[in-house]
Amino acid sequence: MYDISYDQLEKAKANVKTNLEKLSNEGLLRGTIPADKAFSAVNVTTSLKDALDEAVYVQESTLESVDHKKKIFAEMDALVGENTVLGSSTSTIPASQFTENLVHRRNCLVVHPVNPPLYLPLTEIVPAPWTSQEAVEKVRDIMKSIGQEPVCLKKEILGFAVNRLQFALLAEAWRLVSDDVLSPSDVDKVMSAGLGPRYAFKGPFATIHMNANGVMDYCDRYMAGVKRVLADLGPIPTFEEPQALKEIDTSLTAEMPLDKLNEHKAQREKNLAALMQLKKSKQ
Amino acid sequence: MYDISYDQLEKAKANVKTNLEKLSNEGLLRGTIPADKAFSAVNVTTSLKDALDEAVYVQESTLESVDHKKKIFAEMDALVGENTVLGSSTSTIPASQFTENLVHRRNCLVVHPVNPPLYLPLTEIVPAPWTSQEAVEKVRDIMKSIGQEPVCLKKEILGFAVNRLQFALLAEAWRLVSDDVLSPSDVDKVMSAGLGPRYAFKGPFATIHMNANGVMDYCDRYMAGVKRVLADLGPIPTFEEPQALKEIDTSLTAEMPLDKLNEHKAQREKNLAALMQLKKSKQ
CATH class of the missing domain: 3.40.50.720 (NAD(P)-binding Rossmann-like Domain)
Incomplete structure (x- = not known):
């Protein structure tokens, strides 16, 4: 690891150690090298030349x-x-x-x-x-x-692929609130209690393949309806619609106050660790 | 339960019994009534008048x-x-x-x-x-x-909310293949190994709230970029683009052949049951 600050390198190295041990304890270490052996391979330097030597x-x-x-x-x-x-x-x-x-x-x-x-x-x-x-x-x-x-x-x-998919979804989520169709917490619930658990295992193509007798059957039966719905989606939000912005902010800060955000992030990591353990056990 | 066919009613009733027992065994029975008591409350009739009496x-x-x-x-x-x-x-x-x-x-x-x-x-x-x-x-x-x-x-x-969100995502998934950016299986992997596990617990608003110091901070820092990406998304797919359709169908039928689709659906149910058990244990 290279950085211009030796202090940063020491902090980063400690962080690597903590995370390797955490993953190891959770049974989620990736690759084939044990945590202590992986950690012993981590060297730090403030010389970019040394860091790149034979890299x-x-x-x-x-x-x-x-x-x-x-x-x-x-x-x-x-x-x-x-x-x-x-x-x-x-x-x-x-x-x-x-x-x-x-x-x-x-x-x-x-x-x-x-x-x-x-x-x-x-x-x-x-x-x-x-x-x-x-x-x-x-x-x-x-x-x-x-x-x-x-x-x-x-x-x-x-935006590469992750953000293009994520933002396409976010735009419609935002419109559902700014068009006064759903509350922000109900939009989130549509994902967390409905579509999200499915996407945790299978992507959008696998989903339509399974929701009909294969993707060709899905296209024959449903794509006309899909296109009608897509044509009905509104324009790109400004993300400054005052009523929507206020409603979304109020709802989220009530659910996750800013001074508790780190606790919620830690809980998210715990949830994801458990889900990854589950997915690993299913392989 | 009402149906015009008594045979259908018998099949449906047997199905209810199987599913109640399955959920009970998995610890996923909802509500407060045990499976056998719930099942004993199920009555069937081919008389709509009787079915609706005091409903x-x-x-x-x-x-x-x-x-x-x-x-x-x-x-x-x-x-x-x-x-x-x-x-x-x-x-x-x-x-x-x-x-x-x-x-x-x-x-x-x-x-x-x-x-x-x-x-x-x-x-x-x-x-x-x-x-x-x-x-x-x-x-x-x-x-x-x-x-x-x-x-x-x-x-x-x-399209209500579920399908509007789902189809907004599907449209961009389809464009990524028809614009020759990603293979169909890689698009699915973006969800199942990346965005999906997050959405299994938290929706799109909670996600941006946690990916910055709250949603207002996210808007200040990232929404200009989000809008640029959204402006770059293409038009509504026809879902008949021959190359994309062929590529998606070939990829999916190799991964999940039509004659094995029921096994994949059963596996999806098992995965979702395990995920729901996990979410229940976290409450």
Whole structure:
């Protein structure tokens, strides 16, 4: 691990230790290496040169800003050879925006984990137009070998896949409140007590395949109705509709006051840990 | 239970018994009545008049067709008094389309459970423009008392809430394949290994509240980016794009061949039962 601050590195290392032990105790350690052995392989340095020496793969996780990404990728580009793949954790910035002028740009790409990464195995791999297929495949193999579940986008796209799907849903959730159809807590309940448990195991295509006699049967029987509903969805919300914004904020701060938010986040991690244990036991 | 066929009633009754025992064995029986006592309260009849005698609440579950709904609701309307609420299980037909001319139309509404209803507690309550607030509240109280999780739509809307949210997501899932960004199985994985486990516990509003320091903070920091992504989503798919349709069908039938679909549905029920046990233990 590299950082400009030795204090940060010490904190990060302690954090890695805690999390490895937590995952180990929960039976959720991914990959094949025991926690203590994994931890003993973690070294820290404030020298980027040392950190990159013979590196096979780098996971960059600096601030979410194009300027920061540009700076650190240029520094890494000057130090690495031909065989190091450079992945960025960014959730929003395509790799083309910070790797275009690099010597090793064919080894650069986005490798985006999902929050909270300790419990969710999904990883989005997003190449820039100049990223080599070898780099994509190398990252995919590494991610699989450590127990992540990678998906490979074939090209760059704004928001990648996670946020495009998430925001499409959020837009309709918001409209249901701003059009005064449902309360914010009822919208959340539609997911948590209805659609969410299904999506915890199966995605949207598998769902329609199972909700009919296969996807072709679903299309024949239901897609005309699906299109009518889609045509009825409203325009993109401004997300500033004052009544909706106030209603959503009031409802959420009553359910999860800001000074208790960390407790709710901890509870979310516990719930996800239990769900991941369940999914593991079903494999 | 009423049906025109006594054979169907016997089959349905046997089905109720099996399901009550299954839920009881899984520790997932809802409400407060033991399975055997609940089952002993189930009576069957081929006389609609007898079925409706002193009925407090009726759950109509006939074929998904306006004509069938119109016919059975007109028959019930002629037999009930002022105190019976008539709920329809329809997932797509607003109550206004089959109750407008009824004497007791203020007692009619949609009460839509979610597939598979044995394990998902969500119930959408959707009034017609003439449905009384008393009828809505009565149904909501009944649903709560039997362990369902009702949400109350304040007005009729095409697709209700479940399908509007589900189809908004499906549309973007489909575009990701038809725009050649992701394979169908990778789209499904984005949900099942990433967004889905989160939605199993918390809906879209709770998620953005927790992914920042509350929803107002999320709006300040991220909504400009959310809107840019939403503006980039494509038009409503035709769901007939030949390449996408073929790719999705090929992928799904390889993963879940049609002749094994019932096994996958049974596995889905087992997964959902385990998840519901987990959620129950967390309460």
